[in-house]
Amino acid sequence: MPDLSLAFASHWQNLLAVSWFLLCFKGYSLYANRAARHVNCLASEMHQYRVEWMKRMLTRDNRIADTSTIANLERSVAFFASTTLLILAGLITVIGSTEKAIDVISDIPFASQATTAEWEMKLLLMVILFVFAFFKFTWSLRQYGFAAVMMGGAPLPTDEMVNQARIAYALRISNTMSLAAGNFNTGLRTYYFSMAVLGWFVNPWIFIALSTLVMLILYRREFKSRTLAEMLISRSE
Numbered sequence: 001m002p003d004l005s006l007a008f009a010s011h012w013q014n015l016l017a018v019s020w021f022l023l024c025f026k027g028y029s030l031y032a033n034r035a036a037r038h039v040n041c042l043a044s045e046m047h048q049y050r051v052e053w054m055k056r057m058l059t060r061d062n063r064i065a066d067t068s069t070i071a072n073l074e075r076s077v078a079f080f081a082s083t084t085l086l087i088l089a090g091l092i093t094v095i096g097s098t099e100k101a102i103d104v105i106s107d108i109p110f111a112s113q114a115t116t117a118e119w120e121m122k123l124l125l126m127v128i129l130f131v132f133a134f135f136k137f138t139w140s141l142r143q144y145g146f147a148a149v150m151m152g153g154a155p156l157p158t159d160e161m162v163n164q165a166r167i168a169y170a171l172r173i174s175n176t177m178s179l180a181a182g183n184f185n186t187g188l189r190t191y192y193f194s195m196a197v198l199g200w201f202v203n204p205w206i207f208i209a210l211s212t213l214v215m216l217i218l219y220r221r222e223f224k225s226r227t228l229a230e231m232l233i234s235r236s237e
Contacts, residue, residue, distance in 0.1 A: 014118065017204035017211075018125070024215045025193045029186065032222060041223045043185065045231045047178045054170035054177075059157055070148045074141060077184050080191075081137035088130050095123050122200050129194045136187035143180030147173055192218060 036043040057066045150173045155161050196214045200207035222228075 011118070011204070013204035014121075014200075017200060017207040020208050021193070021196065021200075021211045024196075024211045025189075028215050028218060029189065032218075033182075035223070039223065040228065040232060042225070042228055042231070043178075043182065043222065045228060046181065047174065049231070050174040050177050050181075051171060054151075054174045055167065057151065057173075058154055058166050058170055061157060063151065063154075066151060067148065070144060070151065073180075074144045074148075077137055077141045077144065077180075080184075080187060081134060081141060084130050084134040084137060084187075088127060088134070091123055091127050091130065095120065119201075122197065125200075126194060126197055129190050129197065133187040133190040133194075136183045136190065140180045140183035140187065143176060143183065147176045147180060150176060189218060 032041070032043070035041060053066075057063060060066070154169060154173070155166065192214050193211070196207065196210035199210040
């Protein structure tokens with residue numbers, strides 16, 4: 001097994017690039033999760049829509065449309081979970097043919113010369129990211145399943161229940177769905193940041209630039225996008 005610590009020691013750019021990537025990846029996730037509690041963003045607004053959805057669901061006898069929507073959400077998550085397994089299989093295959101991959105990248109302009117140890121280090125980071133994404137997607141899938149079961153056991157409009165209890169039940173289902181959506185969103189963020197890791201195969205500085213770019217794109221989409229503006233307008237009407 002190659003000594004990966006030597007690769008870092010001899011190329012400080014790699015250490016700097018990985019450190020900056022981890023700061024962007026983890027730092028943005030922490031910021032987004034905390035900011036969602038007191039700042040308008042896609043996550044906070046979608047939670048409010050889910051609350052309204054569940055309140056309306058409790059007033060309907062026929063809930064086929066509601067269960068169909070949950071099923072559509074589950075299919076989207078399942079698609080990404082299965083795709084992640086295919087990507088992991090591809091990465092493991094590339095690990096077995098590192099020398100050929102190095103020869104391909106070496107022909108790209110501005111590509112830095114990389115040793116076998118460095119390539120394995122980069123591929124290992126990609127594997128870790130997609131394993132992390134897989135666990136997030138599968139947990140999100142299970143949480144949507146829990147929400148579906150809770151919806152199936154929801155009281156009917158004809159059932160005798162005080163209004164406060166109905167609202168509390170709607171909040172429990174919407175909270176469960178928001179947890180599922182949060183894990184799905186984390187998996188998607190991991191996909192975005194894994195695209196930045198591709199730049200590391202060319203040059204550490206490109207890796208740093210792409211990590212920063214991905215973080216800015218995610219921030220704009222979640223906190224400053226036109227979609228968010230439309231959702232805010234719709235809820236204020």
